Amino acid sequence: MAQGFGVQSDALRTYARNTEPDVGRIQRIRNHITQLELSAGTFGKLPESDSLKSDYDAKQDESLRDLESAAEALQRMVDAARETADRYDGTEVHTVSTFGGE
Template sequence: MAGEFRVDPDALRRFARTSTERAERLRAIRAELGAHQLSASAFGKLPEADETGRDYVERSEAAIENAGAAGDTMDRIAEYTEGMAAAYERADEATGQSMRAISAGLGG
């Protein structure tokens, strides 16, 4: 016999809200990173400085892109979690209706 399994739709909705909040924070981080770019010459005049500057630009662009992608992922998590909460509520309601119909059919 399987163990008891319970889902709290309100807990799922709270998690969805925190996912939305995380998405907003990630977008704020992305905007902040994008607003503070160093120039390629910021690393000096030595030959190695050019390579360091290119590496910085590449990594900072990747960080900006990744923060945006993470924000989008958090939004999808929030959307799907909210949908999951609603689906559990619909399933519980359908089960309740079935039980009431069975009970009514048995004269209860």
């Protein structure tokens, strides 16, 4: 390409392939956290015990939402890397054929 510009589409695909398992790992972590249920008496019988349980439950819910968001964002990055590689390759093929190349 002009002035030495080039894209390593294989590098983009390698990034996507190596990163995609992390999406599953985040989802597995989220699933494990979902299974953590604490009983009402877990924090003892002190006056603030129920408040501690409520705080824990709220933080757990926030963590689950954050992990889901992280997995979705990472999957979008993986998909975008693959799509970008495909588009660069498609553009390259089109450009070469337009100028009579093979």
